[in-house]
Amino acid sequence: MNQADIEQRLRGDAEVQLMLAAVERIDLPDWWICAGVLRSKVWGIDQNAQSDIDIVYFDPSDSSEATEKRHERQLCKWLDLPWSVKNQARMHLVNELPPYASAQDAISQFPETVTAIGVTRRPDFELYLPYGASDFTHRIIRPTPPFQIGTSRHSIFQRRVIEKGWQDDVSLHIYP
Template sequence: MINKERIISWIEEDKWMMDILRTTKSLNLPDWWICAGFVRSKVWDTLHNFSERTPIPDIDVIYFDLTNIDENKEKRLEETLKTFMPDIPWSVKNEARMHIKSNMPPYTSSVDAISKFPETATALGVKLDVNGNVLLTAPCGINDVVNLVVKPTPFFLEDQQRAKIYEERITLKNWKSTWNKLKVFHINTPYP
């Protein structure tokens, strides 16, 4: 059985991931996480027995800071991260302002924002605690990601416009072409 501890151990054994986590931790951002494809792809690669990491388009670093929602700060943080690890495609976002861009109600924290990602298998985040231990958040649970299921989060099911965004994403991402064991569910498809 795959549980959170098992996923954490996969990350701890991955030097590349741990280097990225340590580098991000050094910024001392409030309520920070590395989320989405960083975690999801690791799980799917492992469950598909891939010997090489599937490239991901960016490393999504999020944090929550109501005191400064200036997008320029995010860009400066990306530049700082690039000085440490220039080959990493950093993307830094303050979730305290992202609801404006996404035309959604304000988030209360980074984990709240993660819970409102389009897919349950993407609604994941990892970070290091003060002692350097890996923490995993999965506000929608880990069942879907470990069972290779792609389906919308409850937040994306409850609104037609968001449901349309979910459908567009799964078409655009075409994850099944990379991870062929995935079970991809559409909004109108019954799923467990």
Template sequence: MNLQNETDVLELVKQDQWMMDVLKSVAMLKLPDWWICAGFVRSKIWDTLHDFTRRTPLPDVDVIYFDETNLNASVEKKLEKELSSLLPDVPWSVKNEARMHLRNDLPPYTSSVDAISKFPETATALGVRLDETGQLILAAPHGISDAIHLRIMPTPYFRENKDRARVYEDRIKTKDWQSIWYKLDVCHIQNGS
């Protein structure tokens, strides 16, 4: 399949019954500013562009939301249990981005999409959700070009300083995505800039 734009990516997700079931399950929780992000979207794109006939297993399905009124981490665990009761075979991970800046030692995020924009790689900085009418929406603060052209690039936030550049480079090494998706082109940060 040839992916050329956001419409193609949305159609790819719509055609995947498992992904739509996952999205519908999260939508039932009616979380504020929720998205399913990162590998959930990226891996589907990369699997498709590698002509894989089976889904690459996900270590987790990242559900994020933004609720400044309740920053208690125990709420996230409760939500994971609720989702597990709906789809028990899904490795759920739920995080409230209104508090995640503390864990990541960053200034507060303003929304879930703001948090997605500060993920390490542009190809991972993607999210999908169903709106109130059931329409599928894609969040791609850095666009989809890198994801559909199989490029791993740092987001601007991770290119900005040496410490974050090291985090990006460490992730590239640890994730070893090229051992699964052999067509990937990894862009390294030169001299931490």
């Protein structure tokens, strides 16, 4: 599986297309559907009912959490899904990191390479894979550079592996 295969799979997924259409209606700046929902779609795994649909955007002019919650409520009116909308112009504070330059910058700093994935429709379908397709192809869970061994954030990566039960999934390869 290469980047073109991943793009084709996500483009052809009716639910992804419905989600993209809903988020597009809100007209957020620099928005992306990202993370686990896309990883699950690429791997052909049913989305856990408790998993959320991560939407990131970048708007330094309004970094209030109340605005994010308003966007979530609006999305729920259109599509009854567990939306999680986060403005990356403020999330660096929550994550105790230097400010992000864009939503793509934030995605590239997610904990795992196979979580660092995003799709948008600005103006057409666009796939963002800052670490390429190889880890998706080989079902590899590995930390992104900010979460690698020797960093202060590596324990977050290790905790996520345990919380998500990835160490028990024999189809996955986990790299420290």
